[in-house]
Amino acid sequence: MIYVIGDGIAGLTAAISLKLHGYDTVVITKDVYGGSSYVSKGGIAAALSSDDSPELHAEDTVRVGDGLCDVNAVNYFVKEASYAIDTLVKWGFRFDEDLRLEGGHSRRRIHHKTDETGRELTSFLLKKAGDLGISIVKDRVLSLIVRDGKLRSFITESRGLVGDADALVLATGGYAYLWQYSSNPPTNMGDGIAMAFRAGALVSDLEFVQFHPTVTMINGETMLLSETLRGEGAILIDNNGVRFTFNYHKDGELAPRDVLARAVYTEIMKGRKVYMVFSNIKDFERKFPGVNKFLRRHGLSINSKIPVFPGAHFTIGGIRTNVKGETNIVDLYAIGEVSDTGFHGANRLASNSLLEALVMGINLPNYVNEPWEGPSTSDGKLINLKVPNGSSSLSIDEIRRINWELIGIVRHGEGLQRAMRMYAYHDMYSGTEESNAILLSYLTALSALIREESRGVHYRNDYPNRDSRWENKRIYLSLAPHSS
Ligand SMILES: Cc1cc2nc3c(=O)[nH]c(=O)nc-3n(C[C@H](O)[C@H](O)[C@H](O)COP(=O)(O)OP(=O)(O)OC[C@H]3O[C@@H](n4cnc5c(N)ncnc54)[C@H](O)[C@@H]3O)c2cc1C
Incomplete structure (x- = not known):
């Protein structure tokens, strides 16, 4: 079977x-x-x-x-x-x-x-x-x-x-x-x-977490407002009605996802609100029936400003x-x-x-009946880890808050170390959802800390540039024996 x-x-x-x-x-x-x-x-x-x-x-x-x-x-x-x-x-x-x-x-x-x-x-x-x-x-x-x-x-x-x-x-x-x-x-x-x-x-590759620039939540229902909407003409404005995306990238709303996610994040961190406006999309109802149904479920329409955040x-x-x-x-x-x-x-x-x-x-x-080959690790840095373990736990909501703040869109070495300290010596072994979440968050913070550069979706403001020494090099983690 x-x-x-x-x-x-x-x-x-x-x-x-x-x-x-x-x-x-x-x-x-x-x-x-x-x-x-x-x-x-x-x-x-x-x-x-x-x-x-x-x-x-x-x-x-x-x-x-x-x-x-x-x-x-x-x-x-x-x-x-x-x-x-x-x-x-x-x-x-x-x-x-x-x-x-x-x-x-x-x-x-x-x-x-x-x-x-x-x-x-x-x-x-x-x-x-x-x-x-x-x-x-x-x-x-x-x-x-x-x-x-x-x-x-x-x-x-x-x-x-x-x-x-x-x-x-x-x-x-x-x-x-x-x-x-x-x-x-x-x-x-x-x-x-x-x-x-x-x-x-x-x-x-655990340090690479992609954040989508335009997620919304209305009355507790989360909805992704996809790239295609922006491709068809949707724009982003702040609470003063200013279209800010061109301040961050020449392609405005069509900037690469990671750039736009950081732009929306930065605006929100400055205390502004960000909205998507799609009233100029032609034939909206036919092209986007899913978004249209979502708007109607919440008493909104194509003319509403929809609050967005990166997720x-x-x-x-x-x-x-x-x-x-x-x-x-x-x-x-x-x-x-x-x-x-x-x-x-x-x-x-x-x-x-x-x-x-x-x-x-x-x-x-x-492939099921072929000889087993397994993956190659020739392109990376292999780290055999001893993972600390303890008996106390954290709630999923606490873990989500820590990750957002310390392993989020913009990272810093000190924050990553803080996250690792907060997770160390909690239960990472029992198989509960919380223990799995703590283990993965710990490993993600560690990988992000080891990669002292910014590349792709991994952005550190203490290492804001790509570093050619990390080109084509990935981080592999495995559990060292007897670490429980
Ligand atoms: C809002 C949104 C929009 C997206 N849009 C696109 C898109 O347009 N194009 C694209 O390429 N990608 C898109 N993605 C990404 C893409 O959807 C996912 O990468 C892809 O669906 C993953 O499929 P999967 O089968 O690997 O896992 P999933 O679809 O995530 O399924 C995982 C399954 O595992 C089960 N599971 C988890 N843990 C356990 C356990 N312990 N025991 C038993 N079962 C378990 C879950 O119940 C679930 O059934 C989108 C993602 C999101 C969130």
């Missing part, structure tokens, strides 16, 4: 593809409609039109990735994109016909279904999985049991020890919910990365894998946002993450 953990786009496509290739599979998930996939918006990048090519897509990805992309991984994903999109279409999913343009892409290549691609696709995949007789079980995986470098079994909240796994596929998503302001649902606290790290998996959005780092999803633990795969293949480098190009999740899920059966 192959157990797939998580029912986002990575987990569901893996389970469906495995089943269609004759493997027995079960999906276990914390929350059936949880995960970033369900709320994802813009779409999936794939270079399929006649004026585009995988080579151009690769160029854009590497440029945005800011000197840290694994070029082999980039070439793999951009080339496999066409097969992944074709497979979805063969399974019966229908994309809208037009391709959209997003920041950082030199061509229109975003495949979408209105502005609610994730909801449409996840609902479609859930139904497809049901039609194929794949069980989707609501349960939470707590820990992995590994002996002699091989996954043996795992433990869940309701089932206890599960001992019949031929392989385990972690598709548990990222951990961007762990910042006070976030676009992510609360399922995404990094359970998978924490349990894999404790079981001996290598993790990497943690996507975690580039994760369990180190190769493009097949193989970790350094035999029979333990990690796919989608929980993994770190090196595809995104130091900054993720918009709509490349659903692509990565999709390709890893769909292609997984091709």
